[in-house]
Amino acid sequence: MIPENTLTNKSYRLFVLFLCLIFIIPTHYSYSRQEEIHKVKADSLYKLYRQTKTDSSRLYVLSELVQEIHYSDTALKYYQEAIELAKLLQNKHLQAQNINRLGVYYRNMNLHEEALKLYEEALELSLESGNQTQIGHSLNNIGQMYYYKEYFDEALSYYEQARKYFEEVNDKNGLGYNFTGMSLVLGELGRYKDAIELIDKAIIIREELKEIRQVMVSKFNRANLLIDLGIYDEAENDIWALYEYGIVNDNVRAINALSKLVELMVKTGEREEAIKYAELAQKLHEEKPVSQSMIEIYQIMNQVYFNMGDLEKSKKYQNLLQIERNIIKNEKTKIYLAGLTIKNQKEQIDFLNREKALVEQNERFKLYLTLGLILSLLIISIAYILVFRALKREKINLLQLSESKKEIELNKEELQRLNHVKDKIFSILAHDLKGPLNSLSGLVNLIQEDSLTKEEFESYIPIIAENLGNNNILLENILIWSRSQMNGLEVTNVDIDVRVIVQKNIEYLYHSGYFKGQVMINDIPEHTFARADKNMLEIIIRNLLSNALKFTKKNDQIVISSYKKEDNLVIKISDEGVGILRKNLEKLFGNEFFSTPGTHQERGTGIGLILTKELVQINKGTIWVESEYGAGSTFYFEIPLA
Template sequence: MYNLTIKVKFLLLLFLIFAFRNESLVSQSFDVSQKAENILAQYQNAKSDRLKLDLISQLVRVIHYTDSAQKYYPEAIRLARLVGDAELEAQNLNRLGVYYRNMNLQEEALKLYEEALSISKNADIPVQIGHSLNNIGQIFFYQDQFQESLNYYLEAEKKFLEIGDKEGLAYNYNGMSLVLAEIRDFEQALETINKAIKIREELGNERQLTVSKFNRADILMSMGDYANAEPDIMNLYDYGMANDKIRAINALEKLVELKLKTYRFSQAVTYAKEAMVLHDEKPFSESIIEIYQMMYQYFFDRGNTIESKKYLSLLESERNRLNEIKTKNYLAGLTIKKQRDEIASLQREKELMEINDRFKFYLSIVLFLLAFAMFVAFSIYYRYYLKQKENLIQLKEKQKQIEAQANELDRLNIVKDKIFSILAHDLKAPMDSLWGMIKLIDEENLTQSEFEEYLPILSQNLGNNSILLENLLIWSRSQMKGMNVQISRINLFKLVEENIRFLLSSGFYKGQVVENYVAENIEVEADKNMIDIVFRNLLTNALKFTKEGDQIIVDIKESDNVYTVCVSDQGTGISEEGLKKLFGKDFHSTNGTHQEKGTGLGLILTKELVQKNKGEIWAESTLGMGSTFCFTLPKM
C-alpha cells in the first residue's frame, strides 16, 4: 500500500504542475506574455539560422510551462541540427520529452530522452547527459522498473558530481529518493532526500524545496515517524495557501492521513472539511479523492451511515470527473503526437520543395543563357506540375485518413465511456457487498446464521459478475476489432448440456425446469467459444426472468440450409416496446424475478457473435406469457 501511495503522490504532483501550471504563474503572466511576444518578433525578423536558433531556444524557455511551447520545439530542434549545435538540440529534445511525459505519452518521451542522451554523449555535453539520464530514470520509475530507474539515477549522479552541477544533483536526489522508497530502502531514501533539501536550501528555490520536504514527509510517514513528518507537510500547506491552493489540498490529504493514524480523529475531520472548501474553489485536485476515501472509511468503521454515504457519493463523483479529465488529456496527447508527425512530414516536404525551388532558379538562369534548352526546361516544369498534382492528391488522402482516425477515436471514446460505466456501477456493487461482509466477519459482527443468509445473495452477485465480466471482455475485444472467428466442428447437444450444468449450479438457478431437446447427433461448423457464449447468455436471460417451477426449453429445427435454435421460457415476457429495443445499439435491461440487475450487454454481444457465425437472431414474446429467442446457424 505504501509503495502505491508514494508513486501516486509523485505522479499527482507532476499532474498538478502540468494541469495547473498556468495558475501558479498568474501574477507573472502579463510579463511572460510580453517577453515572449518580443522574442517571437525578433525571431520572425532574424536573418541567420544561428540567430533564429538562439531566439527560439530562448522563447521556449520562457513559455516552457504553456501548451503553446510544444509547437516551437520541432523548429528549435531542426535549427539546432542545421547549425550543428548539439547542446541546444539535446536541451530542446529533453524539454519536448518533458512535455510529452506530462501528457502521459511516456513512450514518446522516452524516445526523445534517449535521442538527447545519444547526442549529448557523442558531443560530450555533461549537463545534458545528466539531465537525459535523470529523465530516462523517471520514465522507468513510472513503468515500475525500479532497478533500471535506480541505475540511471546513479549514473546521472556521477555525471553531476563530476561537473559540480548542484541544481542537477537536487533533481537527481529528489527522484532517486522516490525510487529507493519504492524498493523499501527507507533509510537510504531519507538520506538521499535530505541531500536534495540541503542543496535547494543553498540555492534558495522555495517551490522546489517545498516539494522535496513534502517527499521527505511521505518517507517519514512510511517509517512511522509522524512527529517529524508533520512539519514538512505543514510547510507545503503554508506554501500552498500563499501560492497554490492545489498544493494546499495535497498537504491537507497527508494531514488527514496523519491525524487518522495518530488517532486524532476530530482534527482529521476538520482538515478534510477545509480541503472540501478549497476544492470548491478549484475542483481539479486528485488529492480530494483520497480525502473522501479516508473519510468514507472512517465514518463507515464507526457505523455513521449518513456521513459514510455522503463521502461515498462525493468519492464516486470525483472519480468519474478525474477519469474524464485523464481521458481528455490522453486523447489530446495522442492528437498532439499525430500533429507532430504531420508537421515533421510537412517539414520534410517543405525542405524538398525548397531544394526544388533552388534547382528551378539555377535552371532558369541556364535556360536564359541557353535558349536552345527551352524544350528541356518545359519538360522539367511539366514533370514538376505532375508531381505537385500527385502531392495534392496524397495530401487529400492523408486528410481523409486523419478524418477517419478522428471518427474512430470518437467511437472508441463512446466504447470507453460504456466500459467505465459498467465497471463503476455494475461490477462494483457485488465487490462492495463482499468487502462489507469480510469486514463484518473480521470484526466478528456477523453470526453464522447471518453469514449463511447472505451467502446465496453473494453467490448470485458474483455469478452475475462472472458472466458480465466475460461478456464485457469479449464485447470490448469485438469493438476494438480484435476478435476473429475460429471455425471448428461442434456438437450442439453437448454444448447446451455443458451450459445447463454450469447454470444449474450457479446463482441464476431458482428451481426452474430446464430441458434440452436438441438431438445428440447434430453438429455444425462454427466458432465454439462464440456459440458457447450465445447459449450461456440466452439461458442466463431465461433463468433471470423465470421463477421456481417454470419450464425452459432449448429446441432446434432443421431446414434446407440452416438449423434454427430456440430458447423458450414461461417467464415474465416482454412488452412490444421492449421487443423493439432488443439487439439495438443502446444498452437496455430490466430487473429479473429476483430483482437481478443487468446491463443489456449480453443480448448485444449475442447478436454480434451470431452474425460473425453467419447467422441471424430474433425474439418473440408476449407480456406475462414467456419469451422465445431464436438464432440460425448454417448447415455443414
C-alpha cells in the first residue's frame, strides 16, 4: 500500500515533468540569462581593472575578476598576475586566496598534482599570515584532492583540521563546504550515520546563508548517501529539489538530477517513470549537452530495454551511448592537451621568474658590493683618524691591557686543553705501553740468568711480538693524534690504489695481538683510486680493521668493500662481531675517550676512533657506523675519488 502523501508527491512531480516537456525553451533562456549576468559583471570588473593605477587597488580588482571568469581560458593569466602582485605587496592573505583558486582552476583541468602543490603552497602562506579562514580552505582543498586519489583516511584528517579552523572563526560558508566534502569521505569509509548527520548540518548552514545553489549540491550528495542506505523516498525528495532548481537556473544540474532519478526508478522497479525521465533528459540535453550524465542514462536505458526484450530501442540507446562516449573522449583529449599547454606555460613562467630573480639578485649584489666598498672606505678612514688620535690618549693603554687580558684567558684555556691531552698521553704511556715493555724486560732478565730453555724462549717470542705490534699501532696513534692536537697536521694528497693499501694492512694485522683466527676479505675492486694523504689513509684503515679484529672471534668474517657515491668513494668495513649497544653509538666519535673490552678482554684507549674521525675529516671526508648489538657492525668512511 502506497501512502497517500507519496501518491500526491508523485502526481505533483508528473505534473512538473509535463510542464517541463512543454516549456524547455524558457529553461534554456534562464540559463543563458545567468551566464549573461556573469559576463556583464566580469566586463565591468575588467574595465575597472584597466582603469586602476595603484598596485594595491589592482590586486583587489583582479581577485574579484578571476572569481567571475575562473572557468574561462583567460583566467590563468589574471591568476598569475594577482599572485605576483600579492607577493610584491606582501599580502599573504590574497596571495594564498588566489593560489587556492588557481588550484581549483588546475583541478578542473584534471591537473591534480599541480593543484595539490598549489593548495599546499597556499596552506603554508595562510599559516604564515595567520588567516584562519584561508587556512581552513587550503586544508579543505587538500582533503578534496586526497578524496579524488581515494586516500580516504588522509582526506578525513585534512577535513577535520579544516573544520577546527572554520569553527574557531565561525566561518559558516567554510563549514558548508567542509561538511559537504567530509560527508562524502565518511560515506566511502562506511560511516553513513556520521555522513548523514554532517550533510544535514551543511544543508542547514547553507539554507541560513541563502546559498540555494550550494544547498542543492549538498542535498544531491545526501541523496547519494541515502540511496546507498536504501532510503529511496528521502533520496528522491532531494533529487527532485535539485531538478526543480536546475530547470530554472542550471540546465546541467537538471540533467544530473534526471540521471539520478532514472537510476532510482530502475532500482525501485518503476520502469515507466524511468523511461519518462530519460526522455526529458534527452530533450534538455539537445538544448545544452551534458554528455557525462547522459552516458549514465543511456547505459541504464540500454539495459532496461534489453531486459524488456525491445532490442530495437536497446540498440538505439547503445548507439547514443557510443556517440556520447566519443564526445567525452574528445573533450578529455582537449582538456588533456590544454592541461599540457598550461603546464608548459607554467614551467616557462617559472623559468622566466627564476631568471628574472637571478638578474635582480645580481643587480642587488652589485649595488650592495658598491655600497659595501664605499662604506668600508669610509669606516677605514674614520678608524684611521680615531686610532691616530687615540694614540695620544691614555685610553689606548687601557684598551691594550684589556686585549692582553683576553689573550691571557684564551692562552689559559688552550694550556688547560693541552694539559688534559698531556695527562691522557702520559696515562696511556704509563699503563698501555708499560705492560709489553715490562714483559720484554723480564724476558731479557731471564735470558741473562740462563733461566729459560730454548723451547721456552721460542714460545714467548710470538706473544712478545704481538704485544709489541699492538704497541706499535697504539704508539703511532698517540704520536699522530698528539701532533694534530698540538700543531695540526699537513695533508699531502696523492692518488692512492685503495685495494693495495687495504691488502697491505690486512697482512700487517695478521701478526698483531688482535688477530684470533678471523677471516679478513679484501673485496675492493682492482684499480680503485682515491685522492687522500697516503699515510693518513693507512692509519684510518688500520684502526678500523684492528677495531673489527678486537670485537670478533675466531672464524668471524671481516669484509672490506667499496662503492662510488657521486664524486666520492665510500669504503665499508663489515664484521660479524658482538656489535655495539645503541647507547654507546653516539660516544664512538665524540671528543671524550671511550673504549670497551674486546672478545678476549683486550683493553683499548679510545684514541683510535677519535683519531680516525679527525684524519677522515682532514681528508675532506665523513665517517659513520651502523650496528646492531649481537649482530655485528659496519663502519663507513667517505673520501674523494681520484
